[in-house]
Amino acid sequence: MREGLNVCIIGSGYVGLVTGACLAELGHRVVCVDSDAEKIRTLKAGKTPIYEQGLQKLLKTNVRRKRLFFTSSIAEGMTHDGKNAQIVFISVGTPPLPDGSADLTAVEKVAEEIAKSLKSYTLIVEKSTVPVETGDWVERTISAYNKKKIPFDVASNPEFLREGSAVHDFLHPDRIVLGVSSTQAERLLKRLYTPLRVPLVITDLKSAEIIKHASNSFLALKISYINAVANLCEKVGADVERIAEGMGLDARIGRAFLNAGAGYGGFCFPKDLDAFYWISRKKGYDFKLLEEVRRINDAQRKLVVRKVEEELWNLQGKTVGLLGLAFKPDTDDLRLAPSLEIIAELREKGVKIQATDPVAMPKARAHLTGVKFCADAYECAAGADALILVTEWQAYKNLNFKKILKLLRHPVIVDARNLYDPGRMRRMGFRYRSIGRP
Numbered sequence: 408m409r410e411g412l413n414v415c416i417i418g419s420g421y422v423g424l425v426t427g428a429c430l431a432e433l434g435h436r437v438v439c440v441d442s443d444a445e446k447i448r449t450l451k452a453g454k455t456p457i458y459e460q461g462l463q464k465l466l467k468t469n470v471r472r473k474r475l476f477f478t479s480s481i482a483e484g485m486t487h488d489g490k491n492a493q494i495v496f497i498s499v500g501t502p503p504l505p506d507g508s509a510d511l512t513a514v515e516k517v518a519e520e521i522a523k524s525l526k527s528y529t530l531i532v533e534k535s536t537v538p539v540e541t542g543d544w545v546e547r548t549i550s551a552y553n554k555k556k557i558p559f560d561v562a563s564n565p566e567f568l569r570e571g572s573a574v575h576d577f578l579h580p581d582r583i584v585l586g587v588s589s590t591q592a593e594r595l596l597k598r599l600y601t602p603l604r605v606p607l608v609i610t611d612l613k614s615a616e617i618i619k620h621a622s623n624s625f626l627a628l629k630i631s632y633i634n635a636v637a638n639l640c641e642k643v644g645a646d647v648e649r650i651a652e653g654m655g656l657d658a659r660i661g662r663a664f665l666n667a668g669a670g671y672g673g674f675c676f677p678k679d680l681d682a683f684y685w686i687s688r689k690k691g692y693d694f695k696l697l698e699e700v701r702r703i704n705d706a707q708r709k710l711v712v713r714k715v716e717e718e719l720w721n722l723q724g725k726t727v728g729l730l731g732l733a734f735k736p737d738t739d740d741l742r743l744a745p746s747l748e749i750i751a752e753l754r755e756k757g758v759k760i761q762a763t764d765p766v767a768m769p770k771a772r773a774h775l776t777g778v779k780f781c782a783d784a785y786e787c788a789a790g791a792d793a794l795i796l797v798t799e800w801q802a803y804k805n806l807n808f809k810k811i812l813k814l815l816r817h818p819v820i821v822d823a824r825n826l827y828d829p830g831r832m833r834r835m836g837f838r839y840r841s842i843g844r845p
């Protein structure tokens with residue numbers, strides 16, 4: 408490869424840190440910046456603040472190779488060791504506001520700071536998921552604070568990695584989307600990603616921004632679609648798993664994201680779908696389909712609790728154990744996790760909660776109060792009136808169910824991810840409920 412580029416990443420969370428570590432692995436010189444001083448201290452001490460397979464190793468190797476650095480100052484990150492960053496990524500959070508729109512204050516703040524640290528031509532790239540036309544605002548903000556009129560471009564390069572397999576996804580993407588407005592920007596980004604040898608979709612900035620929102624919303628729609636089908640299955644005694652298989656083998660449809668259950672969660676789908684709906688309406692198009700996707704998803708959490716209620720009659724004063732808290736397996740991320748909504752719904756009905764998760768316990772302890780945290784599935788079952796499987800961790804696939812049966816006060820399992828075989832569970836003596844299966 409040609410000489411690596413000098414890259415600065417602002418916002419070193421799930422996306423920024425993985426992007427930084429992977430770009431360093433590809434041969435670039437990367438400085439990761441974060442305003443969270445504690446996070447930077449942890450990284451400088453050689454530890455990763457998040458659980459992500461393969462990340463710790465990449466961090467270690469590239470720090471040793473002197474290709475990866477950390478700082479809490481944007482000015483330092485952009486001029487680290489006397490080298491001006493050629494590309495600056497913005498990968499700060501864009502959390503949801505109560506009205507469904509994305510909170511872009513961190514993006515604006517970072518744009519202002521970038522402008523003040525420009526020294527020579529720099530390409531500023533949106534990596535965060537942002538609504539269409541954010542690029543225009545970033546450009547305007549930088550122009551306003553770029554007193555020395557240093558040349559710059561803004562580009563959009565949305566990220567499609569999935570938590571739980573983020574490093575692998577970054578290094579083996581299906582495609583890379585580059586929204587650019589100049590040949591210089593296009594050349595730089597093509598050079599950055601040369602080693603990956605994957606299809607590039609080169610487009611204008613607005614289209615790139617919409618590709619990300621439209622993709623996540625479409626995946627959320629697939630999940631809600633199969634959940635709606637599961638609801639019909641429950642009415643007529645059909646099996647949603649067989650239906651997903653029958654639909655999914657059609658190459659035009661595909662099997663992925665056709666898993667009925669407690670619905671989607673996490674820091675992407677719920678907020679991106681809401682933000683996409685919000686920006687569409689703001690721009691004059693009422694994209695109502697998205698509202699329905701959300702409604703179906705919200706109803707799935709309630710459905711899980713209703714199934715517990717149908718098995719236990721009164722919930723007041725009962726105890727329910729939750730297997731899995733992370734929004735999906737292989738991550739410690741609890742943000743907008745279905746577990747949180749299920750816990751809130753159960754609590755409203757007077758239920759005592761005990762819960763466990765293979766990796767998300769430290770984050771859960773920090774954010775959840777009034778929950779009894781258990782070391783494993785067996786402690787979680789002990790004395791509970793019912794057990795809900797919320798996150799389909801591999802570790803929960805082959806539990807000792809004979810033991811669990813003895814530990815539970817009532818033999819009730821609500822499988823919100825269709826992880827277990829209904830026939831087997833019932834033969835063992837459980838009152839077993841799942842989603843959209845007889």
Ligand SMILES: NC(=O)c1ccc[n+]([C@@H]2O[C@H](COP(=O)([O-])OP(=O)(O)OC[C@H]3O[C@@H](n4cnc5c(N)ncnc54)[C@H](O)[C@@H]3O)[C@@H](O)[C@H]2O)c1
Pocket residue numbers: 417418419420421422423440441442443446498499500501513516517534535536537566567568569570674675
């Ligand atoms: N998590 C995912 O799977 C995923 C996937 C694709 C895209 N995205 C998008 O990427 C963006 C980041 O998501 P994330 O999951 O990495 O979030 P995150 O919360 O893990 O990371 C964001 C980081 O930005 C830092 N930050 C905030 N303000 C800052 C500032 N002014 N200066 C420097 N650092 C600042 C925070 O301290 C935090 O560490 C979001 O827009 C998200 O929608 C996320």
